[in-house]
Amino acid sequence: MxxxxxxxxxxxxxxxxxxxxxxxxxxxxxxxxxxxxxxxxxxxxxxxxxxxxxxxxxxxxxxxxxxxxxxxxxxxRTRTDKLERIRQALVEMMLAHAPDSEPLQELAREYGADKNCFEKERSFCIHCGLCVRYCAEIKRANAVGFIDRGARKEICFIPEIAAKECWECKECFPLCPTSALQAAFVLCKALTFPDAGR
Ligand code: SF4
Ligand code: SF4
The missing domain is CATH 3.10.20.740 (Ubiquitin-like (UB roll))
Structure with missing residues (x-):
């Protein structure tokens, strides 16, 4: 090469x-x-x-x-007025979904993004796909995926696979820039392991 x-x-x-x-x-x-x-x-x-x-x-x-x-x-060029405006707008849109996300708040400080710019739609997931891709590409388990499309697209564990794979793994959890993955897992756990933690 x-x-x-x-x-x-x-x-x-x-x-x-x-x-x-x-x-x-x-x-x-x-x-x-x-x-x-x-x-x-x-x-x-x-x-x-x-x-x-x-x-x-x-x-x-x-x-x-x-x-x-x-x-x-x-x-x-990695920093121009146009790029700053693009990043600011992108962060503002994502903050509407996940206003408490630490990585987003950090970017908001850097690019002057206003977390109240858009009406809040606390779906928490910003569709970065890190969890889905990590599970598919690294673990080859496909235990988590997206369901639905467009504005209704959301993350979901596949209970039958998660029950076998996730309990001992949890490798994708720290990758999530919001609380969406944890929340989805809590829901999955309640469905899959109703007696866990008792
Ligand atoms: S915790 Fe579950 S979803 Fe996450 S990487 Fe491991 S097997 Fe995949
Ligand atoms: S749950 Fe988290 S890691 Fe997975 S796509 Fe959504 S924001 Fe990204």
Missing amino acids: SDIILQIDGKEVTAREGATILDAARSIGISIPTLCNHEKLEPHGGCRVCSVEVDSRGRTSVVAACLYPVEQGLVV
């Missing part, structure tokens, strides 16, 4: 072919915020807070740094 030379925030970076902008930025200590990214998981591009501006083939566009592969001569 050949090396790719690109520029991020004015700094020249050498990255391996197939690396993402996020990988390249991190390799030189440039921090790009993420919520749905995890080093052990395939990139997902779901939360979009890692959005960056790129100049490529004469065009400027906004792309997800966790998904976009490095290109020879690519010019990347």
Whole structure:
């Protein structure tokens, strides 16, 4: 594989072919915020807070740094007024669902997001997919998944699988940036192990 030379925030970076902008930025200590990214998981591009501006083939566009592969001569900007506004709006929308989330509150402080900007819809899950992908890709158990679609999409443990797999595992729990996964598990536990804890 050949090396790719690109520029991020004015700094020249050498990255391996197939690396993402996020990988390249991190390799030189440039921090790009993420919520749905995890080093052990395939990139997902779901939360979009890692959005960056790129100049490529004469065009400027906004792309997800966790998904976009490095290109020879690519010019990347990770902090511009436009990106700050995008991140602010994304965080405000997610805060409407999970106002108590510590990672979201941290991002809100950084990007000046107002947690009262949108009407509260405390669904808690921000659909980052970390739990689902971790269970599928790392544990290969598929004990948790999404049900329904659009605004009604929510996380749900599959009781028959969770009863066998989750009790001794719980590896996905610390990945959740909100309290949604814990809440879903409490519900599943009540259905699956009604006598647990008694
Ligand atoms: S606790 Fe359950 S859902 Fe989470 S990774 Fe383990 S098996 Fe999968
Ligand atoms: S339950 Fe948590 S980890 Fe799973 S998708 Fe929702 S916010 Fe992400």
